[in-house]
Amino acid sequence: MTEHESPLGVGIVGVGGIALSHMAALRAMTSAQLVAVCDVDAARATEVAHLQRCTGYGSLEELLADDEVEAVIVCTPNMTHEQLGVQVLRAGKHLLMEKPLALTSDGARTVAAEATARDLALAVGHSHRFSDQSLAIRELIDAGDIGTPRFVRIVMNGGWIWPGWQAWMLNPELSGGHSLHNGVHLVDLASWWMGEPATSVFSVGQHATSEALEIHDYLVMELGFASGGSAVCEISRGERPRSTGYLELTVVGTDGIAARTWDAEGVLAWTDAGLTAWSVTGSADRTFVRELEAFVAAARREADVVPPLSAAIHAVDIAVASEESLRAGRTIEIGAPA
Amino acid sequence: MTVPLTTQPGFTRALAAVRGAEIGLLRAVALDLVAVGEGDALRELGPEAIELIRSATGPVSVELQAHATADGATTFLGRASHGIAVSAHLSLVAGEPREYLRATIRLVGTHGSVLVDLLRPLLDVRTAAGARQVRFGPPGTQIPAADAADTLSAIAESARSGRAKSTTW
Numbered sequence: 001m002t003e004h005e006s007p008l009g010v011g012i013v014g015v016g017g018i019a020l021s022h023m024a025a026l027r028a029m030t031s032a033q034l035v036a037v038c039d040v041d042a043a044r045a046t047e048v049a050h051l052q053r054c055t056g057y058g059s060l061e062e063l064l065a066d067d068e069v070e071a072v073i074v075c076t077p078n079m080t081h082e083q084l085g086v087q088v089l090r091a092g093k094h095l096l097m098e099k100p101l102a103l104t105s106d107g108a109r110t111v112a113a114e115a116t117a118r119d120l121a122l123a124v125g126h127s128h129r130f131s132d133q134s135l136a137i138r139e140l141i142d143a144g145d146i147g148t149p150r151f152v153r154i155v156m157n158g159g160w161i162w163p164g165w166q167a168w169m170l171n172p173e174l175s176g177g178h179s180l181h182n183g184v185h186l187v188d189l190a191s192w193w194m195g196e197p198a199t200s201v202f203s204v205g206q207h208a209t210s211e212a213l214e215i216h217d218y219l220v221m222e223l224g225f226a227s228g229g230s231a232v233c234e235i236s237r238g239e240r241p242r243s244t245g246y247l248e249l250t251v252v253g254t255d256g257i258a259a260r261t262w263d264a265e266g267v268l269a270w271t272d273a274g275l276t277a278w279s280v281t282g283s284a285d286r287t288f289v290r291e292l293e294a295f296v297a298a299a300r301r302e303a304d305v306v307p308p309l310s311a312a313i314h315a316v317d318i319a320v321a322s323e324e325s326l327r328a329g330r331t332i333e334i335g336a337p338a
Numbered sequence: 339m340t341v342p343l344t345t346q347p348g349f350t351r352a353l354a355a356v357r358g359a360e361i362g363l364l365r366a367v368a369l370d371l372v373a374v375g376e377g378d379a380l381r382e383l384g385p386e387a388i389e390l391i392r393s394a395t396g397p398v399s400v401e402l403q404a405h406a407t408a409d410g411a412t413t414f415l416g417r418a419s420h421g422i423a424v425s426a427h428l429s430l431v432a433g434e435p436r437e438y439l440r441a442t443i444r445l446v447g448t449h450g451s452v453l454v455d456l457l458r459p460l461l462d463v464r465t466a467a468g469a470r471q472v473r474f475g476p477p478g479t480q481i482p483a484a485d486a487a488d489t490l491s492a493i494a495e496s497a498r499s500g501r502a503k504s505t506t507w
Contacts, residue, residue, distance in 0.1 A: 150411045151427045202403035202415055204423040206365055220423050222415035228407035232415060232425045240449045252429050257372050257439050331403050331502055
């Protein structure tokens, strides 16, 4: 903590999967404290509140009326983000919105305008910016070790398609499609490392798990930049075997290359699942702690929001354009970033 | 570059896996070639890149979008007529000696994937004086070269115009 005597009071809206990562991070922090959770499933909210030793509510209105809640993390499905984001900000609370900021470019700008008008911190959960490897790559770029970046390849391929045909992630009306649901992570990293916003996107998608899928569970987005540079962002949830977890990060610069290969963490395992590369313990935990520490600093007006709001809006713009590219089968030009 | 990548034994083994359906049906190819050298990357590395890709996908028509920097680093993403997604990046980094910094190809199938480091097999040698890598093993089976001129022209034209182009390889 800096000059603030008490930790920032945080409320979490929606206690599903990603909320658990935020709760774990908050337990490891002294600058912020989980004071309340809410969920449309009030019983679930009560259960989680008991485990987390905080207050549980069955509605957002009750949580926002709690004076101990100074900031809110929204962990609900994508189609709720715009409405809930505006509601949280109008209640005068700082907001960390899980990605994507909204399902549409207009929606993203609506939430951003609300935060700006009320002088509140609005961060979007592009958590990959805070991982050990992402920060190391950015440091290499900033140090000039590989010259000026001109190509980025990001591959995040997994085999765990979301369970249940009714899962909201599989419904493009609710999730925005794979470009918005997971693609924004890759788009944000690529633009951040390239040091400029993308100006075009051309996407190729496949229904790898089943032709009955409405989203492209395998998706490749090619971003073009005004400098002539480019990025290939590949995201999949349809790999086989289901245990697949393949991560590849490559930045090619004018003077060299930085690559995080699939076995970069040096732990290889032979199990019944085959040969796999394991992550180093704690690396994922540090990612969320860093993300929340950055959010707290922004809420305390000690630092700028990370990523900048313009970058979070840009990620939505690109993802929306990517979905359009998938439908139209052509390259989509992107307007100037917000 | 001195060593033809298409003769790399890991790549020929990977091709056998594709042809034998060991990874199911091929649905994506990702290729990165980055080398130390001078000139235009598409001209210097393009023929070998197309040869690598074509040997995996077979001859096929493709709709692709390319981008290129002023110094010739080129990227393209294509959708082949049989649905395979193909992405590739080719670039040169000025300097000596003229050798590959990175050469990888990933073949993604419906039932598995193969990742080939085209610069292996090699030994890692680390001493107090520093680290170096020493290649070993004979090259694999040579793949017959085919003309890639039309494909490379289409890639260059797509990068120039900013529009997707149709071609075949």
